[in-house]
Amino acid sequence: MKDARSRKKLKSKHTTDSGSGSDQVPSSSQKDDKSREALSLDLSTYFWVAGILGVLAVVFIKPSLVVDVVEFWVGHSEHYDVERPIAATRPPETRVHRLRADLEKRDAIVGAFKHAWHAYERDAMGSDEYHPISHGASNLTEAGSIGYMVVDVLDSLQIMGLDEEYQRARTWVENVSFDVDGEYSTFETTIRVLGGLLSAYHLSGNDELYLQKASDLADRLSVTFDSPTGLPYPYVNLHAGTGHHAKDYPGLVSAAEVGTLQLEFKYLSHVTGDPKYWRSVEKVMTVLKNALLEHNLASVFMNHLEGRYIHSPISLGSRADSYYEYLLKQYIQTNKTEEIYGTMYRGAMDSVQQFLIQVRENKDGQSMTYTSEMMPEEDPSGQISWRLTPKQDHLVCFLGGSLMLGAVKSAAFNPDRVSMPPEESELNDYGWKDWKTGKELIKTCLKTHD
Structure with missing residues (x-):
């Protein structure tokens, strides 16, 4: 209908012009060309005006969306000072910043991965x-492989876009x-095989292939x-359907296991219903919560039969x-x-900060x-005390990233709107302390490679 109205207006205009005493009357083809040109101009103006009005409406209704889009494309390189004092009160809203992608490093990682794979x-x-x-090559058991390596790497192949390698896997x-x-x-099979199948799913x-395999394994x-x-046995015979204790520590299980x-297991319930x-x-988790020690930290071993x-x-x-x-x-x-x-995590990290974090x-x-x-030490009266030992094994290097994740996900004033790296004003006191500690722990872990 817009086109019809435009053509009607154009026709009226040409009729008036041609009868206004002009010496030259346009031919039929000239009239058509001018009509198309005017129509194109009219439509183009319409879409430009509509587009501008649409952008203005977005800016008026949700200005943060425009800011996010601009920051996404432009990136952020403001100075980040880890020594600023901890904020005492909730701050005003701040702009959210994002790190630029390091394309050279990304491509180098993908190349190294392909070489190894x-x-x-x-x-x-x-x-x-x-x-x-x-x-x-070798396997972890004489019975053969159940995909510890292949299944564990499925998500990396997907994320890196290595489609040919992924299809073969x-x-x-x-x-x-x-x-x-x-x-x-039980532990390794869960985190590597079950977890790998669910990530790939x-x-x-x-x-559905991955969900079927995951359900069978679970x-x-x-x-x-x-x-x-209710504490799981640390080993399982997948054919016989029996749980077994570890041969080196019978009757004991570790907190990590x-x-x-x-x-x-919770995600599997979510996707299967x-x-x-x-x-x-x-x-x-109920057993672990009830067994918590006074400092909210976990000893390495638990009594499997007593749950303590x-x-x-x-x-x-x-x-x-x-x-x-x-x-x-x-x-x-x-x-x-x-x-x-959240409470168990916060209690544990507070004790980590108080008792285990050292600086030298x-x-x-x-x-x-x-x-x-x-290290636990028992005196003649049977009282237990704890002796601090300055030892950090390489597996502790997960903690730096975990503290930083906890800072932005559980200690941010607005977890859905946090800069990368976060600004001090975006985190509460606990979060900012955890972020700084995590960053310093990562620096120490990097130094172990020097």
């Missing part, structure tokens, strides 16, 4: 371990069977929770590390609706932040 495909496809010097997964008569680590846009792992306390299963997976790992911590070292490294990581991530996973995980100068005079371990 192609060698593994060539010499050891499907095996649990690759020996690059001998070009050999997917074909391997199609043919893998978890009906294997051998003992496998999510990133693939819900490829059902086989679920037998490990059939214990007097039992506290690092929840994200995978079956609550049984969630209930199993939630019961474990024994007097053993307190460490942020091996056998305890991911317990703390999963406290934070369960809080995030449940959209912060289950406050207990290295031989070059540089200030280095690190974590210590606490």
Whole structure:
């Protein structure tokens, strides 16, 4: 109708012009050309005006959206000062900043990954371990591989856009069977195989192959929770459907082994609608909460039959590390609706800051932040005290990133609108302290490679 009205107006105009005493009357073709030109100009003006009005409406209704778009394209390079004092009150809204993508580094990482993965495909496809010097391969159990390496890397292949490599890995997964008569680590199988399948399911846009495999594997792992306390057995026979204790520490389980299963099982309940997976790992968290020590930190070992911590070292490294990581991530996973995980995480990190974080100068005079371990000591009267030992193993290097994630996800005034890196004004006191500590721990971990 717009075009019809335009043509009617143009026709009237030409009629008036041609009868106004002009010496030259336009021909029919000239009239058509002028009509099309005027119509094109009229439509173009219409769309330009409509577009400008639309932009102005967005600016008026939601100005932050425009700011975000501009900052996304322009990037941010403002100075970041970690020594500014901690904010005492809630600050006003600030602009959100983003880091520029380092394309050169990204491409170098993808190239290095392809080099390593192609060698593994060539010499050891499907095996649990690759020996690059001998070009050999081995498995973690004599019963054979269940995809520790292949499944664990599916999400990396997807994220990096390596489609050909990903399709070959997917074909391997199609043919893998978890009906294997051998003992496998409940912890390793959950975080690497079950977690890998679920990550691939999510990133693939819900490829049913991965969900079917994940459900089969989780059902086989679920037998490990059939214990007097609900704490899972550390090993499982996937064919026989039986849980087993570790041969080196019979009757004991580590905090990491039992506290690092929840994200995978809870997500599986979410996507299948079956609550049984969630209930199993939630019961474990109830036992862990009830067993908390006075300082909210976890000893390395628990008595499997009694569901309590024994007097053993307190460490942020091996056998305890991911317990703390999963406290934070369960809080995030449940959209912060289950406050207990936020409370347990905050209590643990407060104790880490109070008891375990240490700062000393290295031989070059540089200030280095690190974590210590606490060793239990019993006096003649049976009283337990804790001795600080200045030891940090390499696995503790997860803590820097975990503290920084916790700062922006659980200690920001507006978690949905935080700059990268965050401004001091965007975090509360706990968050800013955790962010600075995390950053310094990462610097120390980098120094171990010098």
